[in-house]
């Protein structure tokens with residue numbers, strides 16, 4: 001048995017037995033870890049608000065050999081999403097980040113680049129503007145988990161798509177030129193592709209001043225969500241909530 005201390009982001013909690021909670025953490029030290037917080041529902045003193053989803057914490061937990069679940073000993077809040085007002089839009093955006101991390105990260109595999117991405121996007125998600133941080137997160141996460149195809153050439157003929165119209169399809173792995181697009185493809189604007197290229201060159205803070213209505217890069221987000229859903233072979237609950245929410 002060893003006690004581990006790590007920065008972590010709380011992804012989800014589920015009730016487990018009477019007063020216990022099953023907690024999924026994205027730890028900096030070990031990646032995604034699932035553990036049991038004993039008496040968490042009773043003992044407000046030990047965990048307080050530290051187990052709210054998307055809270056950035058310092059976690060202390062025990063890992064036992066041959067046991068899948070860790071034992072969560074304590075959590076100290078480093079930054080809480082509840083420190084600023086949680087509108088419905090912001091709640092859905094935070095849940096979206098949590099859902100993607102939970103679905104896409106493997107168990108017990110540290111990934112510092114994704115941890116830093118998640119933290120920087122959490123910081124960008126403190127205001128009422130959600131579409132820029134959500135777009136930035138979806139784009140970078142898709143790339144960091146290795147699912148992002150080349151955005152500058154047609155996957156069928158290899159032709160450069162710079163300056164050309166480009167299309168994507170739920171069942172295809174990249175972008176296609178007008179000649180090679182499939183039936184029922186969607187178009188991704190050249191503006192959105194330029195924006196993606198810019199997002200790969202700059203931190204999320206650089207984009208906070210840009211006005212960003214929902215329509216901006218919505219084609220890019222749709223393309224990314226299709227890629228992610230194809231890989232995890234299920235629908236992302238929060239993708240539908242973002243789509244339908246009137247914000």
Ligand SMILES: [Zn+2]
Pocket residue numbers: 154155156157158159176177178179180
């Ligand atoms: Zn082509």
